[in-house]
Amino acid sequence: MKQPAKEFRLLESVSEFTQHFGFPSPVHPLLAVVDLEKTRHLIPPTMPALRQLYIIALKKNLKGVIHYGRQAYDFNDGVLAFYAPGQMCEANDTIDISEITGWMLIFHPDLLHKYPLGKKMATYGFFSYQVHEALHLAAREEDMLVGLIENIRRECEQPIDAFSQDVLVSQLEVLLSYANRFYHRQFLTRRPAEHDLLTRFEEQLNAYFGQGEEHPLPTVQYFADALHVSPAYLSDMLRALTGQNTQQHIHQALINKAKQLLLGTSLTINETAFQLGFEYPQYFTRLFKSKTGLTPAAFRFSAQ
Incomplete structure (x- = not known):
């Protein structure tokens, strides 16, 4: 029976x-800007909420086991989470907030509409990360962000004038730039998990293109699902560690496999395209030429 x-x-x-x-x-x-230490006495609402807002939150000293995706999450240390408009939130009544500290920054997309930052928001992949992929802050990084938040708090509490929005948006952009830097640092230095993720991605990629039979073209979502992370997180991690995002890695593996088929089999160009998962051979030819400078036929001929 369908659930209501x-x-x-x-x-x-x-x-x-x-x-x-x-x-x-x-x-x-x-x-x-909300000081979470001053919200300890509040009882979280039971009704879920769909938020059409951007939220950045640093929550610390929560008691209880919090599960996000496949991982348990620890809020004792500085952990920064990002939420984009359109995400649902629901209270967790097993969590003790009696000693919570930290802050929450809430802002409406309209704040950014007339500024370049409004268009730039789509480039900040961490707003589309799964919750368990939050940013773990070093102490000095946390202190730096707290200082920025205090500046934003003081500005938004001033009487609004012709410069208020310009100042707020510029300070917000600085905050996001630092967050971007700190995420990049996390990919490189936090723990071996990111390098293990890279290894597992490469194994998945090699296994996929190692198949002998025809199969559909792999997508970024396919590998993200296989590795239990979000597509944005996977691409940002790969870019930080290798300089290429997930789609670029897929294309490189695809071209390498295509070269093997073109030089090591008697398949026609169309048959090669179908073997690789292309529905239309002309798309294969276009991609191959864009990556190698030669058409598949010219590449095969040049190797003879």
């Missing part, structure tokens, strides 16, 4: 968000 749709509250403004969670009313209509 679950009720939820739609939060489309910063004031609706703060009201829903019992936070103080925002001074600025498009942005608010």
